Structures are given as C-alpha cells and as structure tokens.
Amino acid sequence: MSKQNPTVMVVEDxxxxxxxxxxxxxxxxxxxxxxxxxxxxLKYLHDSADLPDIIWLDYQLKDMDGLExxxxxxxxEKCAQMPVIVVSNSASEEKVHNMLALxxxxxxxxxxxxxxxxxxxxxxxxxxxKNVK
Amino acid sequence: MDxxxxxxKTNPKLIPLFIFSxxxxxxxxxxxxxxxxxxNLAIVYFMIGLIVxxxxxxxVAILILSSNTPKQVIDPSQENKNIPEGNNQELNxxxxxxEKELEAIRKMGDEIERKAFIDRTxxxxxxxxxxxxxxxxxxxxxxxxxxxxxxxxxxxQSSEAIGKFWFETVxxxxxxxxxxxxxxxxxYKALITGxxxxxxxIYLQRGATKVFVAVTATPIIFGNKIIGSVxxxxxxxxxxxxxxxxxxxxxxxxxxxxTPLSASKWFSEMLINGDAGELNAEQKEYAENxxxxxxxxxxxxxxxxxxxxxxxxxxxxxxxxTDMHELVSQVINExxxxxxxxxxxxxxxxxxxxxxxxxxxxxxxxxxxxxLTNASKYTPNEGEISVFVSKKDNDLICQVSDSGYGILQKDxxxxxxxxxxxxxxxxxxxxxxxxxxxxxxxxxxxxxxKIWFKSEVSKGTSFYFTIPLSGMQxxxxxxxxxx
Numbered sequence: 219m220s221k222q223n224p225t226v227m228v229v230e231d232x233x234x235x236x237x238x239x240x241x242x243x244x245x246x247x248x249x250x251x252x253x254x255x256x257x258x259x260l261k262y263l264h265d266s267a268d269l270p271d272i273i274w275l276d277y278q279l280k281d282m283d284g285l286e287x288x289x290x291x292x293x294x295e296k297c298a299q300m301p302v303i304v305v306s307n308s309a310s311e312e313k314v315h316n317m318l319a320l321x322x323x324x325x326x327x328x329x330x331x332x333x334x335x336x337x338x339x340x341x342x343x344x345x346x347x348k349n350v351k
Numbered sequence: 352m353d354x355x356x357x358x359x360k361t362n363p364k365l366i367p368l369f370i371f372s373x374x375x376x377x378x379x380x381x382x383x384x385x386x387x388x389x390x391n392l393a394i395v396y397f398m399i400g401l402i403v404x405x406x407x408x409x410x411v412a413i414l415i416l417s418s419n420t421p422k423q424v425i426d427p428s429q430e431n432k433n434i435p436e437g438n439n440q441e442l443n444x445x446x447x448x449x450e451k452e453l454e455a456i457r458k459m460g461d462e463i464e465r466k467a468f469i470d471r472t473x474x475x476x477x478x479x480x481x482x483x484x485x486x487x488x489x490x491x492x493x494x495x496x497x498x499x500x501x502x503x504x505x506x507x508q509s510s511e512a513i514g515k516f517w518f519e520t521v522x523x524x525x526x527x528x529x530x531x532x533x534x535x536x537x538x539y540k541a542l543i544t545g546x547x548x549x550x551x552x553i554y555l556q557r558g559a560t561k562v563f564v565a566v567t568a569t570p571i572i573f574g575n576k577i578i579g580s581v582x583x584x585x586x587x588x589x590x591x592x593x594x595x596x597x598x599x600x601x602x603x604x605x606x607x608x609x610t611p612l613s614a615s616k617w618f619s620e621m622l623i624n625g626d627a628g629e630l631n632a633e634q635k636e637y638a639e640n641x642x643x644x645x646x647x648x649x650x651x652x653x654x655x656x657x658x659x660x661x662x663x664x665x666x667x668x669x670x671x672x673t674d675m676h677e678l679v680s681q682v683i684n685e686x687x688x689x690x691x692x693x694x695x696x697x698x699x700x701x702x703x704x705x706x707x708x709x710x711x712x713x714x715x716x717x718x719x720x721x722x723l724t725n726a727s728k729y730t731p732n733e734g735e736i737s738v739f740v741s742k743k744d745n746d747l748i749c750q751v752s753d754s755g756y757g758i759l760q761k762d763x764x765x766x767x768x769x770x771x772x773x774x775x776x777x778x779x780x781x782x783x784x785x786x787x788x789x790x791x792x793x794x795x796x797x798x799x800x801k802i803w804f805k806s807e808v809s810k811g812t813s814f815y816f817t818i819p820l821s822g823m824q825x826x827x828x829x830x831x832x833x834x
Contacts (some may be wrong), residue, residue: 232610234403238617245626278606307609310833329609329649333617334624 224344225249227270227315229259229287230305233327234303239274242333247327248340258288263297268287270300271344274326274336276328277313285313301343356544452791484564487571490579492517504564504586506557509686517582522555539583541568545577551587560685562587594663601659608652647782654786657832658769661793662725668714668826669799675740675747683738690727690736698737705740707749709822711809714794718833721787722751723816728783729776730755730811746800746817758809766804767792775808791816798823 226243230236241253243250251270253259253334255286256279272290276285284304292298299324306340314325326336365576478485485503488494494517504519505512512520517538523531533539537548548568553561563585571579619642621627623635630638660666683697690697719738730753739750758766758773762765765771769783795802795816807814 232614234614235610235617236623242617242621249607262465307613308606328613329652332620334620350681 222257222339223247223249224271225269226272226274227251227253227263228257228274229253229328230274231255231278232276233259233299234235235276238333242337244350246337248337256278256287257291260287260294260323263291267298269345272323273302275302275304275339277304277317278308283313284317284322285320288317288322292320301347303336303340303343305350332334372468381445382438395609414813442759483583486517486538486582486584488517488538488542488582489675490542490577490698492542492580494520495579504556504562505583506553506560523552524555524561525553532807537566537568541570541580541582542577545570545572547582552584554584554608564588565593594665597659597663598665599654604652604656612645612649612652616642616649620644647784652784654784657790658786658793659789661797662831664826666714666797666826667831668711668823669831670709670711670823670825673712673715674706674707676701678712678716679738679740682716682723683719688721689724693727693730693732693734695727695730695733696735698735700738701740702742705742705747706820708818710798710818711823713832714798714820714823718791718794718816719749719751722793725787726751726753726755726812728780729753734811742820743817745820747820748815748817750813750815752811752813754811757810757812758804758806759808763806767802797826 226248228236228239228243230252233254236252237252240250242253249270249327251262253262254320259273275284275287279287282290282344284306288302291300291302294332303327304322304325306325307328317325324339325333326339378711401582404714409787478496478498481498482500484504485496485498486494486501487496492582494512494515497507499508499509499511501512502509507520516523517665518533518536523536525531531552534543540546541548547570550564550568552564552566552568554564556562563586565587566582566584568580568582570577571581617657619638622630623642635770664667679699683699687697706741723736723738730736736754737750737752741748756773756776756779759775762771765774767788768785772783772785776783792802795818798818800818802814802816804812804814
C-alpha cells in the first residue's frame with residue numbers, strides 16, 4: 219500500500235458506524251482495515267506484515283474493552299509504538315487516564331465530533347508521526 | 352412561731368387555804384386578848400398560834416400542790432389535752448396547715464417522680480425509635496449511651512458496650528481494609544477539636560462484617576469544656592448500591608443512547624457533504640434538519656448525564672490556577688460562531704490585575720458556555736452581550752448581560768428549575784432543554800459560590816455569579832463533565 223495515503227485500522231463493533239467510518243475514510247483517500255471485534259484485529263496485527271499507520275479504536279467492544287486491547291497490542295513488539303486514537307461514547311475519567319498512561323495518542327468523545335473532524339485528527343497524527351520518523 | 356413570756360401563776364386551790372389561815376390567826380388573837388386580859392401574854396400566844404398555823408398551812412399547801420403537779424412523762428397522745436384550750440386551737444390550725452403543706456409536697460414529689468419517669472421513658476423510647484445509631488461517650492470516648500439502632504448496626508448489646516471504649520468496640524477501616532487509628536476516628540476528632548465532624552466510614556460489626564455508614568460526630572460542650580460526644584450514624588449500604596446502579600445506568604445510557612445518535616450524525620453528515628451523491632436543495636435542507644435535531648438530542652443526553660453526575664456528587668473537581676481572561680475569551684470565540692450570524696455585539700471586560708484563580712476550568716467553562724449561549728439565543732439580532740469579570744471583597748464576580756427578551760417576573764422563582772423554560776421565550780426560541788441554568792447553578796454552588804440575576808422584559812437580563820478568590824475545593828470524584 220502506498221504510504222502517501224495513510225492506512226487506518228478501524229476497530230468498531232457497531233456495524234453501522236464501522237460502515238460509515240470505512241466509507242468516509244475511503245472517500246478521503248485513506249485506506250481502511252475494518253474489524254468489528256478486538257480478537258480478530260489483534261490477530262491481524264500479530265500475523266500481518268502490512269501494518270496500519272494508526273488504530274481507530276472504539277473503547278467498548280463486544281469481546282474486550284479498550285484497556286485490554288491496548289495491553290495486548292503493547293505485547294506485539296512491532297505494534298508497541300503504533301499510535302491509537304480511542305473514539306468512544308463511554309469511558310470514565312479513570313479509564314481515559316489509564317489508557318493515556320498506556321500510551322494512547324488521543325481520546326475523543328464519539329458523539330461530539332463529525333466524521334470530518336475526526337478524520338482531520340487522524341491525518342494530523344499520521345503526518346506528525348511521519349515527520350518524526 | 353408565737354413566743355410568750357412565762358409568768359408563775361397562782362394555783363387557784365391555794366386561795367381558800369390562805370383565807371382560812373388568815374381568819375384563824377385573826378380569831379385566835381381576839382380570843383387570847385379577851386381571855387387573858389393581858390396584852391403582852393396575848394401577843395405571845397398569838398405569835399405561837401401564828402407559827403403553828405403557818406406550819407400547818409405549809410404542810411397542807413405542799414400536799415395540795417403535790418397532788419396538782421403535772422406528770423413529768425407526758426403521753427404524746429394526751430399532749431393536746433394538757434394544752435390550754437386557746438393554744439390548742441392555734442396548734443390545730445397550724446397542724447392542719449402543715450398537713451396540707453405536707454400533702455402538697457407529697458403530691459409534688461409524686462408529680463416530679465411521674466414526670467421524671469415519663470421523661471426517662473420518653474428518652475428511652477425516642478432513643479429506641481431513632482433509626483440512626485446513637486452513641487454517647489464521655490471525654491475519653493467511653494460509651495455511656497448505646498441505642499437499639501446502634502446495637503443492630505454493630506451487633507453489640509448496649510449492656511456489653513456501655514463502659515467500653517467506642518474506638519475499640521467498633522473499629523473502622525479504610526477502603527483498603529486498613530484499620531483507622533484512634534486519632535483519625537471521627538468521634539476522636541470531634542472530642543479533640545470541639546467541632547462537628549461529618550464523614551462516611553466503614554465500621555466493623557462484631558464478627559468483622561463491614562457496614563458502610565454516614566457519621567455525624569458532635570462534641571458535647573458545657574461551659575468551655577468538652578464533656579463528651581454524641582455520634583449519630585446510619586447505614587448507607589443501600590444508598591451506595593443505588594449509587595452504583597445509577598452509575599451503571601449513566602454508563603449504559605451514555606453508550607447505548609450516544610451510539611445510535613453517532614450513527615445518525617455521521618450518516619446525515621455524509622448526506623449533506625454529498626458523499627452519497629449530490630443532493631438537491633430540498634434534500635439537503637431535510638438532511639440538515641435531521642443533523643440539527645440529532646445534535647439537539649446529543650446535547651440533551653449530555654446535559655442529563657452531566658446533571659446526573661453533579662447530583663450524584665461523583666463529579667471530579669480539579670482546581671488549577673486558571674487565567675480567567677484566556678478561559679472567557681475561548682468561550683466567547685466559540686459563541687461568536689452563532690452570535691455573528693445574529694450580528695450580535697459582544698463586549699468583554701476583565702479586572703486588569705486579576706490573579707490566576709484556582710478553579711476547575713472544565714466546570715467554569717461550562718458555566719460561561721451556558722450563560723453566553725443563553726444570552727445569544729435569547730437576544731434578538733444586532734443585540735448586545737457583555738461579560739464582566741472582576742473581584743469584590745473575597746470573591747471573583749462575573750456578570751453576563753444581554754439586551755434580550757428578559758425574564759417574566761412570574762418566572763423568577765423557576766429560572767433555575769430543571770427543564771423549565773420561560774413562557775415568553777418558548778414561543779420565540781424552540782431550541783433549548785431547560786437544563787442549562789439548572790446545571791450552571793449546581794456547578795456554582797458546588798464550587799462554593801452564588802448565582803443570581805436581574806431582568807427586565809424586553810430590556811435584557813444580567814446573570815451574576817461569584818467564586819471564592821481562594822479557589823474551589825478539590826473533590827476526588829469519578830467523572831468529569833462531557834465524558
């Protein structure tokens with residue numbers, strides 16, 4: 219995949235939201251790797267050589283929560299430094315604090331932002347990350 | 352008591368004796384004078400006769416007197432009979448009075464005893480009926496009173512608890528199960544500081560079962576001395592459970608309500624943006640209506656969640672030194688997006704030497720957002736909105752004024768009520784859920800400040816609020832606004 223267009227793994231268990239995000243990313247010229255559960259998304263990250271530039275993660279998944287996902291992600295060495303943006307409708311202050319402590323890049327409230335705005339944030343994080351590299 | 356001088360009184364029985372003696376002496380003198388025809392001899396016999404008569408009379412008098420002398424041992428039952436009649440009456444009256452007094456005293460005593468009994472019974476019944484545990488201690492913390500609710504909550508019988516140290520009898524632990532030392536116990540603090548202590552605590556019942564309690568420990572002060580303490584405590588286990596359920600509901604509502612709202616928001620956004628093909632003007636208008644309505648719904652859910660957080664006391668208050676100029680300017684910039692559309696003019700003035708104030712910027716920001724949003728919403732086009740931030744005495748004082756529709760006088764008492772919207776503005780502005788000012792007031796009051804307003808219909812409204820310059824008190828909660 220071309221590195222000119224960033225690749226975003228979207229982990230979101232609400233099918234409608236996953237569809238909206240994936241379509242919007244595609245329209246914006248961003249590659250999307252959509253997953254509706256944490257287990258399969260982690261398996262992909264573990265097994266695949268074609269890694270995303272950023273993970274768009276819903277906090278409340280059916281098979282695990284965001285904290286568990288991030289903890290498991292950190293155990294995959296090649297993904298340990300991968301930026302993660304948590305987009306959720308419910309996470310207590312304590313959970314957000316814990317996730318930030320684990321190294322997530324950003325936490326945002328899903329219902330508060332338009333897709334346009336979130337995609338801008340994603341672009342900014344991936345651009346900043348490229349510049350650092 | 353009457354006093355009388357004692358005079359020796361002549362025994363009336365001696366009077367005839369004296370008359371008889373005197374007559375005898377006189378007759379003998381005349382008789383001797385007539386028989387002896389000698390005056391000198393008559394005098395001699397008269398004298399002899401006189402002496403004999405005196406001796407005889409004296410003997411007779413002694414006999415008479417001895418027979419009349421009252422007995423030395425007086426029979427109490429006969430006492431009154433020996434008292435002269437006049438004195439007896441007085442004494443009887445006095446006695447009757449004394450008896451009446453005695454009866455009155457006896458009755459009074461009975462009444463006092465009856466009242467004391469009622470008081471004791473009432474106090475015991477009251478203590479027994481109180482749903483809260485009541486423990487009274489001496490200045491050392493030794494239990495003196497222990498009511499039935501205290502028995503039920505601690506599983507100690509009052510007969511066993513009384514006389515023991517409260518701190519030892521009912522230990523308290525912290526959330527980690529660590530025993531709280533005596534010096535940190537609420538009652539001890541009240542006894543040492545002389546001040547009332549309110550707290551939540553975890554007590555260990557007899558048998559080491561935990562019981563969650565809300566405690567009020569009050570020192571008993573007599574004169575300037577602390578002579579003991581009263582601790583009132585109640586089981587709040589049920590309240591904690593309800594609170595947990597409420598938290599679960601908030602979590603559920605925030606997730607379950609916001610998720611479909613997010614889907615509506617994003618799909619309508621994509622429609623408006625033409626991501627699914629270009630829309631004609633009418634289709635675009637409809638899609639925008641869906642988007643706006645959805646935004647209102649999201650706002651309502653957020654407000655309800657925020658109110659629930661504030662009311663539950665779980666909100667985090669995290670004060671940090673804040674530049675008020677920067678905070679208010681940021682809010683004004685956000686509001687300007689809408690106020691500019693209405694061509695409203697915003698004036699902002701701030702005290703030139705205002706120090707950084709220790710406030711929770713998230714909470715105070717919410718206050719300014721609500722007041723300024725209202726000011727813009729309820730002010731006609733080309734109106735004026737002004738914000739003043741200053742200090743007065745020990746308070747930071749903020750004012751948000753507008754030249755808007757104003758508040759009807761009959762609505763004054765309802766302005767800060769949940770879900771209330773002024774009758775005059777409902778017709779003008781449909782957007783609004785009546786939660787903003789309720790939330791604003793709750794935030795200000797939980798920050799130790801006050802909020803009030805002045806208004807004139809068709810002229811405008813000014814809201815004022817204060818925050819102590821010393822800053823807001825921190826609170827370790829669980830949630831923040833908007834999370």
